Amino acid sequence: MKRISRLQILSCILLCIGALITIFPFYIMIATATKNNYEFALNFWGMKFPPEWSNFITAWNNTYMYIFNSFKITFSIVLGVVILSVFAGYSFAKLEFKFKETLYLGILAFKMVPAALLLIPQFINVFRLGLNNTHAGVILPTIASACIMPIILSRSFFASIPDSIFESARMDGAGELTVVWHILIPLSKPIISTNALFTFFGAFNAYTWPSIVLSDDRLKTITIGINRLAGQYGVNYGVQMATYCMVCIPLMILISLTMKVYIGGITGGAVKA
Amino acid sequence: MKIANAIPTRNISKNTKSKIVPYLYILPVYIFLITFLLMPLLTAFIKSFYRYDGLNLNEFIGLENYIRLFTKDSVFYKSLINLFVLFIGMNICFIFPIIAAKQLHCMQSAKLQYILRTVFILPIVVPSVVIMMLWKFIYYPQMGVIARLCSNFGISSPNLLGNPSTALVSVIIIGFPWITGLSFIIIYAALQGIDTSLIEAAKLDGASGIRIFCNVEIPIVMPQIKGLYILACIGQFQDYERFLILTQGGPKNATMVPGLHMYNIAFSVSGSSEYGYSCAIAVVLFIITVGLSKLLLNKGEDI
Numbered sequence: 001m002k003r004i005s006r007l008q009i010l011s012c013i014l015l016c017i018g019a020l021i022t023i024f025p026f027y028i029m030i031a032t033a034t035k036n037n038y039e040f041a042l043n044f045w046g047m048k049f050p051p052e053w054s055n056f057i058t059a060w061n062n063t064y065m066y067i068f069n070s071f072k073i074t075f076s077i078v079l080g081v082v083i084l085s086v087f088a089g090y091s092f093a094k095l096e097f098k099f100k101e102t103l104y105l106g107i108l109a110f111k112m113v114p115a116a117l118l119l120i121p122q123f124i125n126v127f128r129l130g131l132n133n134t135h136a137g138v139i140l141p142t143i144a145s146a147c148i149m150p151i152i153l154s155r156s157f158f159a160s161i162p163d164s165i166f167e168s169a170r171m172d173g174a175g176e177l178t179v180v181w182h183i184l185i186p187l188s189k190p191i192i193s194t195n196a197l198f199t200f201f202g203a204f205n206a207y208t209w210p211s212i213v214l215s216d217d218r219l220k221t222i223t224i225g226i227n228r229l230a231g232q233y234g235v236n237y238g239v240q241m242a243t244y245c246m247v248c249i250p251l252m253i254l255i256s257l258t259m260k261v262y263i264g265g266i267t268g269g270a271v272k273a
Numbered sequence: 274m275k276i277a278n279a280i281p282t283r284n285i286s287k288n289t290k291s292k293i294v295p296y297l298y299i300l301p302v303y304i305f306l307i308t309f310l311l312m313p314l315l316t317a318f319i320k321s322f323y324r325y326d327g328l329n330l331n332e333f334i335g336l337e338n339y340i341r342l343f344t345k346d347s348v349f350y351k352s353l354i355n356l357f358v359l360f361i362g363m364n365i366c367f368i369f370p371i372i373a374a375k376q377l378h379c380m381q382s383a384k385l386q387y388i389l390r391t392v393f394i395l396p397i398v399v400p401s402v403v404i405m406m407l408w409k410f411i412y413y414p415q416m417g418v419i420a421r422l423c424s425n426f427g428i429s430s431p432n433l434l435g436n437p438s439t440a441l442v443s444v445i446i447i448g449f450p451w452i453t454g455l456s457f458i459i460i461y462a463a464l465q466g467i468d469t470s471l472i473e474a475a476k477l478d479g480a481s482g483i484r485i486f487c488n489v490e491i492p493i494v495m496p497q498i499k500g501l502y503i504l505a506c507i508g509q510f511q512d513y514e515r516f517l518i519l520t521q522g523g524p525k526n527a528t529m530v531p532g533l534h535m536y537n538i539a540f541s542v543s544g545s546s547e548y549g550y551s552c553a554i555a556v557v558l559f560i561i562t563v564g565l566s567k568l569l570l571n572k573g574e575d576i
Binding site for chain 2: 007008011012014015016018019021022023025026028029044045083084087088090091092095096097100103106107110112113114115116117118119120121122123124125127129140141143144145147148151176201204205207208212223226227230237240241244247248251252255262263266
């Protein structure tokens with residue numbers, strides 16, 4: 001009995017060390033953001049109180065445009081993916097039509113296409129469509145590649161809703177659009193929010209694709225923006241780290257509000273499939 | 274049951290005035306998929322047989338791109354070797370979240386368990402670009418964290434990312450101790466979901482903690498581990514974003530991976546953009562990935 005408890009203490013200590021190392025880079029990020037260049041050189045490890053607010057002000061002035069772009073792009077992608085997945089999922093789950101299975105398999109097949117293969121030809125494609133250096137050039141291809149998984153998940157969720165609910169609505173004379181808007185969507189909030197959240201994270205974090213399409217500085221998203229700014233600041237590490245903090249804040253607020261949905265989505269098989 | 278279901282649905286499709294509605298609902302998806310997935314896919318295969326720079330040059334050259342890739346391109350071979358090293362690294366990294374999840378699951382104190390869980394999930398909040406930039410800062414030659422540590426102990430600071438012999442290992446170490454949010458949460462939740470009566474039965478039979486872990490818990494969470502492993506493998510084969518942000522493949526191609534090689538050939542600042550050749554690399558990468566996932570999936574079913 002005593003041996004087990006000693007082992008437990010050891011594993012506890014190891015875990016705590018692991019946890020400390022995990023958050024260490026973020027501590028460095030916040031600590032450096034509170035210092036100006038002079039304090040950075042003198043006191044590398046510590047935090048400064050009160051923090052150097054000018055760092056955050058400079059960071060905000062440099063990034064608010066990028067943050068705005070990021071949100072514009074991300075919300076458009078989430079909206080597109082949710083609309084596509086609701087309608088397609090409903091069609092596949094609850095409506096009867098010819099070639100239903102074939103059409104569904106057609107969508108599934110695209111899941112096999114790896115993102116790395118598409119990068120260059122997608123760029124050629126977007127260039128041909130004239131979407132190069134526009135936000136639409138980021139939004140539309142991302143919707144296409146991000147909507148497959150939500151369609152599959154929505155379909156299986158919608159299939160579990162009893163038919164009788166939809167039938168009674170139709171008996172009362174509701175059209176298909178009314179059925180979707182007033183019955184399907186209220187009933188499927190869990191799956192819609194999971195899809196929206198995962199799409200949001202993926203789209204907000206995207207780096208390579210936006211960096212290829214958006215060459216105009218005013219159109220860039222925050223993920224590309226910070227990489228560019230990091231070079232521009234040179235040795236002003238305080239501002240640089242304050243910028244990183246700035247980028248984390250929106251996601252931090254979002255995830256603290258939606259932690260339950262997020263964890264539920266991960267463990268509920270959103271990733272397994 | 275089946276018939277009972279079938280009759281009302283048939284009535285509905287007659288009642289709803291058109292049979293077009295379902296197709297209308299699917300049409301947008303297909304427009305998107307065809308324009309932005311099928312078209313580029315076809316472009317990739319077709320252009321891999323062309324010498325194509327996106328502007329004027331567009332001539333059919335048959336298999337020349339592929340022949341060049343396999344016979345003349347030493348960078349490509351270097352990147353495959355790097356990929357193999359990264360694959361081994363990934364396997365080591367993969368064990369950590371499992372052990373951490375198990376240890377956390379066994380922990381007695383509920384409060385500490387909650388705090389640690391939150392800490393390990395925290396990195397999800399931070400965009401991956403920021404994590405890369407932070408680690409780049411940690412590795413900075415003179416100002417960075419490791420350089421500071423070294424100077425405290427009086428050792429000359431190493432340039433870990435700038436040295437060809439240490440660069441690749443340094444990139445693998447990023448994220449240490451690799452208890453990343455996603456796989457950690459999935460395995461942790463799976464362990465929490467195990468029926469406690471199973472564990473108690475094993476304890477009654479006299480099984481030790483380690484035996485319970487190996488013979489009861491691991492087999493139960495195996496589906497999750499398998500799924501995560503396949504995801505990790507495929508992700509590793511396609512990943513080049515972190516190399517793009519951190520090292521651009523250098524120094525001396527020490528951190529070159531196939532995906533980045535493809536990217537560099539298409540978008541390199543100095544050279545001409547050889548889209549055709551980079552499409553050929555993409556196709557080869559695609560075949561490797563599909564083959565690998567087929568192999569892994571088949572093997573996964575055997576276990």
